[in-house]
Amino acid sequence: MNRPALLTAPLLLFLLITFVAPIGAFLWRGVTDAEVAPVLPRTVAALVSWDGAATPDEAAFAALVADLRDARARDRETGIGSIPRAAARLNADRPGFRGLLPMTARRVEASIEGSMRDAVLAISEEWRDAETWGAIRRAGGPLSAFHGLMALDLRQDAAGSIRAVPDDQAVFRAVLMRSLWISLTVTAACLLLGWPIAWMIATAKGLPATLLLAAVMLPFWISLIVRTAAWMVLLQREGVVNAALGAVGVGPLALMMNRFAVVLAMVHILLPFMVLPLVAAFRGLDPRLPRAAASLGAAPWRVFLRVTLPLCLPGIGAGCVLVFIQALGFYVTPALLGGPNDQMLAWFVGFYATRSVNWGLAAALSVMLLAAVGLCVALYGKLAGFRRPGAA
């Protein structure tokens, strides 16, 4: 036991540091909030007992002013913009905060006579709104449901009740459904197209079978980006397909930047992942069984449904899960061949991570994506078992 564990240790350590830990840390951001509490500690504390309905009292305003003054002094000293970062986080909850927080911080630096509440309200009427304070309380951390709710098009109001976001802001449930739907379509199409060719590879002999297998293996080895590029060249307005259509007097058609192009290219890219497990399943099938069923008088469709299909089911399931998992995570192909409403979950993860400083949301969407993948892997484990890790 000891020595084998020692042999795996370097690899496990490597993966722990370069893979598991970074992903864990990233996903952790989806359920936590760490930007606002360091900047507004007293405000967050003052809001714990607040009812969430009326504008908070003088104590909360005083805490806000004290917090902002300290944070501004600290930011000036260290050169790290903690206020803009807190503002960015609050802005994701309540648009307008990106300007409101730094502006308020600038204006409260001057000494204030009398009520802090009146002084802050004079800076902006936004501070009268309970939802403004609700956003700060929601972002107070350390644990937070905000990003997870957001990824499901839900939000919590200042009083604490959860409801759907207005229709014109809802987007993620649609994206999730779209991703599942595209992946399902691609999987079904792969099964439909993969079955005949896998059957022939498994049952035919000699050169034809080898050629068919080569036709599956070659694209399998060719880079995804090359195959996506090939489809872009084919489907362009002035591309191969439209030129051919033009020669017979059709088109030109808009074949790119739509759902059709995305699904077509994804089927092309993922088809080998369906064919190879199917071939394995069909090869493992005892040809005598269907023949026996037929000789006992079963009609061909009955033989297929009652004998062939059940025997191959694990292989079919494995192929489907393999294709579905990969389809769910697609990024490059939809980005290049699809329009804005053909983008899948992966695109939004990338978007919120690099084009909008919203790592919490990117992480929450990733959790969603990983959960879907995890379910599929569990299913695969049930179907194919983990003993044989499959063909590489």
Place this chain on the structure above:
Amino acid sequence: MTRGLLWVVAVLVALFLLAPIIAILPLSFSSGSFLFYPLPGLSLRWYADFFTSDFWLPALWNSLGIGVAAAGLATLLGTPAAFGLWRMKGAFRAIAMGVVLAPMVVPVIVVAVALLLAFGPIGLVATYTGLVIAHAALGVPFVVVTVLAALEGFDPVQLRAASACGAGPLRAFFRVCLPQIAPGVAAGAIFAFATSLDEVVIALFIAGPAQRTLPRQMFAGLNDSISLTTAAAAAVLVGLSVVLLLVVMWLQRRGQAAR
């Protein structure tokens, strides 16, 4: 009758798989700049463009260098680990296997963003080191799976025989086991290399302009303006893939012969 129909469909599907790749290859030899047929003439101008531009050739070298380094690292870590997993049983093996195979199933976008955020503060973004580490992590499962498959055909009794003859465990591994599973190890390294050569998303997120790989440069080219230089780059990658496929097939034949 049914079988005839199946044949027709199977051949059509094979064509569907091959046609797009076959269709773009001749375009890269066009003397014109259009992306359709018939070709106005043949020339190597797009390849000349590929080999003289400021971007494409360095990208090819980056891809090869990062691929070799990542495959080397993955093989170095993956081969002993596979050997360990082969001799292991029980819950620890299942967990270790899960960790090792995880890079195969976790969507690469999640890995890319996680690495961007983890590598950023420690200065590994836009470095060769960062990209090699990331690609090695992606390649590891392929090495482990392939080596494990090769070990299936290796009889552990030989190790006991070796130790009975006085060889230490390390010596036994290197002199008895490794020569027999070498084709599997090499195939695993090639799978890892191919994984790195194919990878776009992580390169997009954590590579800098100095580490541009060929797939990343192609992504930028496709996003910007599709020129036939991109088709030439595609042809270069196809050529590389075919070579890798042939090597793996040769190794597999050797691996079977060794048994």
Place this chain on the structure above:
Amino acid sequence: MLHRRTVLKGALAASALPSVADAQGRDLTVVSWGGAYQDAQREVYFRPFQQATRTRLLEETWDGGIGVLRSRIASGANTWDVVQVESEELLIGADEGLFEPMDWAAIGGRDAYIPEAVNDFGVGAILYSFIIAYDRARTPTGPTNWADFFDTARFPGKRGMRKGPKTTLEMALMADGVPPAQVYQLLGTPAGVDRAFRKLDGMKADIAWFERGSQPPQWLASGEVALTVAYNGRISAANASDGRNFAIVWTNNIFTLDSWVIMKGSPNRARALEFLKFVGQPDIQATLPPKIPYGVTAKGVNEKLSPELLANLPTAPQNIGTALHLSDRFWLDNLDRLTQRFNTWVSR
């Protein structure tokens, strides 16, 4: 045997590559907008600078968005040194501390540049316009204004528009009959924004969204779109270098400028300033407009340009006469809010 060699080679490469990269430090990385524009910059700015200083300059291409810059700074994963940004990105980034202050003394002094190009955190790079373009070969009688651009009955076919609220909302309002002088006043009200989105709703299915400036001329050339919003220079460049016959409609074009900034914390600040000083010289700048007709920002450049060339620039009197000047102030206040709404609208 094969295995041992592979491993050895891999190990060698793994240990050699990073040490080389680390020893050299990061090369100056300059980020611009790709396509014909960056090709021109490479020829007149980047290569001559590398030759003059015998240093290596790395290029990167982006397609804008203040969020990209924010993410880079906040994640600590910034590898960009000099970036060409749009006018409201300059204001927002300066406000949020994303840029290093501009050292004007090091790049020739404020007086060496036209007043619009001078900012505490950036120096103007080019003056340009968003215009309507179409291919005369396919559309002999083209549109003449934004109302025509939105008229899918008279001008069938797809439209290229820039993916984002900025310029798109202005164009929608002008197409809806709002005079340029009232556009921002109206956009400042919820009703005005709703009106712009309603106008866009009517054409949503016909819009192809571009994210990179190189896409519009390419889409026009391939017939992917019938009409498109575009950057004036790239259309002229396609006519000049690819022999296209694209028309530019200058009526109510949206006029603005881009600036160079230095990213906060750049380890290459001194070399970045050296670069900006180099590309700020009138003699060097005068070589850009002949490649791609954008206005440049150093004083004394226009005297060096031919009258034909000057007439093609967005600053020519007949071109700027009806122009809407992009309000960086408006977008400073509203970019985030409207981008959020736009992204939701567009991805549904």
